[in-house]
Amino acid sequence: MSQKNIILVTGASGHLGKAVTSRLLDEKSTVIGTVLTPEESLDFDNHPDFEKYVADVSNEEEVSRLVDYITETYGQIDFAALLVGGFAMGTLAETSLADLEKMYRLNFLTAYLCCQNLSAQMQKQNQGGHIVMAGARPALQSSAGASMVSYSLSKSLLFQLHEIINAKTTETGVRCSMVVPSVLDTPPNRESMPDADFSDWVTPAQIAETVAFLASSRSTPLRETVFKLYGNA
Numbered sequence: 001m002s003q004k005n006i007i008l009v010t011g012a013s014g015h016l017g018k019a020v021t022s023r024l025l026d027e028k029s030t031v032i033g034t035v036l037t038p039e040e041s042l043d044f045d046n047h048p049d050f051e052k053y054v055a056d057v058s059n060e061e062e063v064s065r066l067v068d069y070i071t072e073t074y075g076q077i078d079f080a081a082l083l084v085g086g087f088a089m090g091t092l093a094e095t096s097l098a099d100l101e102k103m104y105r106l107n108f109l110t111a112y113l114c115c116q117n118l119s120a121q122m123q124k125q126n127q128g129g130h131i132v133m134a135g136a137r138p139a140l141q142s143s144a145g146a147s148m149v150s151y152s153l154s155k156s157l158l159f160q161l162h163e164i165i166n167a168k169t170t171e172t173g174v175r176c177s178m179v180v181p182s183v184l185d186t187p188p189n190r191e192s193m194p195d196a197d198f199s200d201w202v203t204p205a206q207i208a209e210t211v212a213f214l215a216s217s218r219s220t221p222l223r224e225t226v227f228k229l230y231g232n233a
């Protein structure tokens with residue numbers, strides 16, 4: 001059994017995924033980071049403790065293969081940061097079935113499939129495991145969600161899933177936590193909201209700091225944790 005933390009990060013090429021992966025590598029963890037396309041080039045590609053794994057995590061078989069691969073190669077999976085996701089605007093009237101399904105697949109199904117496979121593996125481990133998912137404020141505040149219906153509904157399912165996993169922690173040893181950013185300070189958000197005060201937003205590095213804490217043994221007593229990282233937004 002490895003002494004290092006073996007960590008899965010999904011969406012490692014995303015704005016948050018890059019910050020989280022870098023931060024976890026600083027902690028001397030081994031990180032297996034998923035990307036959707038093989039040609040994706042990342043700053044930490046050559047880091048000795050990083051392995052890039054190409055997978056579509058909305059595909060059931062690919063997620064099963066991913067979790068099997070990590071377990072067979074590294075012996076265990078201690079922690080996972082499930083960061084694949086996306087955003088869409090639209091009121092109830094504007095949101096079509098296709099819009100709803102797209103957000104459901106991207107935000108919920110991707111995390112669900114990972115949780116299902118990770119939970120099965122982590123339950124077999126003496127030390128259990130810890131899964132962190134990225135929520136979103138509109139899923140917790142319906143007034144904000146009214147203009148982004150497919151997004152907030154898909155993210156709210158994650159909070160439900162988080163509770164379902166945590167309801168069995170004492171039996172399974174598998175914990176689940178949520179990190180909830182308001183608006184991340186990323187180039188696409190700056191481009192789409194040029195008049196906003198960017199200093200009000202939360203940075204990917206700040207979220208990464210919290211994820212690194214959750215990945216550490218210092219978070220061991222925490223249960224059913226929802227970290228709201230809203231900055232001043």
Ligand SMILES: NC(=O)c1ccc[n+]([C@@H]2O[C@H](COP(=O)([O-])OP(=O)(O)OC[C@H]3O[C@@H](n4cnc5c(N)ncnc54)[C@H](OP(=O)(O)O)[C@@H]3O)[C@@H](O)[C@H]2O)c1
Nearest residue numbers: 011013014015016036056057058083084085086134183184
């Ligand atoms: N940005 C914000 O303001 C904000 C606010 C609240 C919550 N969040 C949440 O935080 C998380 C990260 O956000 P972000 O801004 O860093 O997003 P991002 O930059 O768009 O990153 C998402 C990553 O997921 C990958 N991905 C998409 N579909 C995938 C699939 N089926 N299988 C595998 N990988 C897939 C993308 O790959 P490609 O680039 O190749 O498509 C991308 O690398 C998301 O869950 C998001 O909803 C973000």
